[in-house]
Amino acid sequence: xxxxxxxxxxxxxxxxxxxxxxxxxxxxxxxxxxxxxxxxxxxxxxxxxxxxxxxxxxxxxxxxxxxxxxxxxxxxxxxxxxxxxxxxxxxxxxxxxxxxxxxxxxxxxxxxxxxxxxxxxxxxxxxxxxxxxxxxxxxxxxxxxxxxxxxxxxxxxxxxxxxxxxxxxxxxxxxxxxxxxxxxxxxxxxxxxxxxxxxxxxxxxxxxxxxxxxxxxxxxxxxxxxxxxxxxxxxxxxxxxxxxxxxxxxxxxxxxxxxxxxxxxxxxxxxxxxxxxxxxxxxxxxxxxxxxxxxxxxxxxxxxxxxxxxxxxxxxxxxxxxxxxxxxxxxxxxxxxxxxxxxxxxxxxxxxxxx
Amino acid sequence: xxxxxxxxxxxxxxxxxxxxxxxxxxxxxxxxxxxxxxxxxxxxxxxxxxxxxxxxxxxxxxxxxxxxxxxxxxxxxxxxxxxxxxxxxxxxxxxxxxxxxxxxxxxxxxxxxxxxxxxxxxxxxxxxxxxxxxxxxxxxxxxxxxxxxxxxxxxxxxxxxxxxxxxxxxxxxxxxx
Numbered sequence: 001x002x003x004x005x006x007x008x009x010x011x012x013x014x015x016x017x018x019x020x021x022x023x024x025x026x027x028x029x030x031x032x033x034x035x036x037x038x039x040x041x042x043x044x045x046x047x048x049x050x051x052x053x054x055x056x057x058x059x060x061x062x063x064x065x066x067x068x069x070x071x072x073x074x075x076x077x078x079x080x081x082x083x084x085x086x087x088x089x090x091x092x093x094x095x096x097x098x099x100x101x102x103x104x105x106x107x108x109x110x111x112x113x114x115x116x117x118x119x120x121x122x123x124x125x126x127x128x129x130x131x132x133x134x135x136x137x138x139x140x141x142x143x144x145x146x147x148x149x150x151x152x153x154x155x156x157x158x159x160x161x162x163x164x165x166x167x168x169x170x171x172x173x174x175x176x177x178x179x180x181x182x183x184x185x186x187x188x189x190x191x192x193x194x195x196x197x198x199x200x201x202x203x204x205x206x207x208x209x210x211x212x213x214x215x216x217x218x219x220x221x222x223x224x225x226x227x228x229x230x231x232x233x234x235x236x237x238x239x240x241x242x243x244x245x246x247x248x249x250x251x252x253x254x255x256x257x258x259x260x261x262x263x264x265x266x267x268x269x270x271x272x273x274x275x276x277x278x279x280x281x282x283x284x285x286x287x288x289x290x291x292x293x294x295x296x297x298x299x300x301x302x303x304x305x306x307x308x309x310x311x312x313x314x315x316x317x318x319x320x321x322x323x324x325x326x327x328x329x330x331x332x333x334x335x336x337x338x339x340x341x342x343x344x345x346x347x348x349x350x351x352x353x354x355x
Numbered sequence: 356x357x358x359x360x361x362x363x364x365x366x367x368x369x370x371x372x373x374x375x376x377x378x379x380x381x382x383x384x385x386x387x388x389x390x391x392x393x394x395x396x397x398x399x400x401x402x403x404x405x406x407x408x409x410x411x412x413x414x415x416x417x418x419x420x421x422x423x424x425x426x427x428x429x430x431x432x433x434x435x436x437x438x439x440x441x442x443x444x445x446x447x448x449x450x451x452x453x454x455x456x457x458x459x460x461x462x463x464x465x466x467x468x469x470x471x472x473x474x475x476x477x478x479x480x481x482x483x484x485x486x487x488x489x490x491x492x493x494x495x496x497x498x499x500x501x502x503x504x505x506x507x508x509x510x511x512x513x514x515x516x517x518x519x520x521x522x523x524x525x526x527x528x529x530x531x532x
Contacts, residue, residue: 004383006376006379006380006383006389006391006509031395031396032395115395115396116396143414171395172392172418172419175392175393175395176390176391176392176393176418177376177379177390177391177392178389178390178391178415178418179383179388179389260415260416260417260418261416261417263414263416264416264417265416267416338417338419340417340419340421341416341417342421
């Protein structure tokens, strides 16, 4: 195993993207994401890559679209308001069946909001990033190590299913340092992209990358085909971590930063004799409804508690997955406020019928 | 060792974040789980900067230290802001050359060290933070001395390697005062 080094989440993620063969980065600075761009600006020239700070988020995402259409491994990173600006381009990318990675280091909203950590972009990431029928695969790290580990997989999933992927992080994970083991760089073994518009020397029919389909039936066929792929992804790619769920009566569901707080609260509840457990979604889309559904079916499970740094967004998906079988409570802080383990513990106690 | 949650606070520029990084790296060398979380944003420009460091045998849950076991206060606003948050039985280390006020709580242990004055006297201007780290090391023994020095080595960037000796000298002054 290589050495554990201390790195900020933002920088570790950037290094992991380079190790995963990403050589194209287009972006625009915004707190609390800026270290990703700053790191890329330093590193990309050294690995014969392209780092380009565009004049805006709108320009950045369209540069990403162009690079993705040419078949290269490409990414951008931004924070909440920046994703809103990129939404149109992301929809075009999804409508063109192009893989690319977008990183959202979330901050408080709406509007310019604040710059402290938040999870209020869950709806945006999983349901309504842009116009039209489409999804992105959304991965949610909860440690700096996972900021690293999920990146290569995000590129691979995007390539396999020809669609955009997002790493949904937040200001806490981006700014904090933890020990991390960086991956070995991959060789030149990036997958073939026979659909790429990258020049053909007159040796084949030219490829077209496009999201404009004027005939309704043509467009419908394409969207329906895409949704068959989405169904396959829902079957194969759901991921969640379960912690102490086997005998749990209260199941906390939380992702990213709030899952760390929740884990501390679950530990404290266990010390006090309350059977609490944690399900931590790693894929937010596809949502791990199988893991939640299984827990809802268990006779041991009495109640669910969803914890988020928002006014309650993922809780809707938890309720859909639980489907009325058990009560689902919610606790959230928003605007950049991080819940404390004590607050979450109090909620667990309340649900378990204690004081 | 039980979990150690440290909050370091002072003015931007006093080296609060760097001190936290050395502490975190020393914990890492000790084989512990660690986390380092800075305050970021407007409060760093001219106001207070602070940083949370957690050192534990278990994976770190929340890296945000709300109730510190150890508070390092390097200016008056930091002491006033965080004094009440320290856990009963905890430790507060105060740079008494910058803070006239005494800690009011009786249920915590307080250590005063005139770190900035000691730094100036020993031609170590700007190293008060490392003097305090030396003091904190002496008071808590959160790692071995060898790992503390390794933590410094890891935290000093290669292009400023000459600062290693300066930092070690400052830490040793903190240990013996």
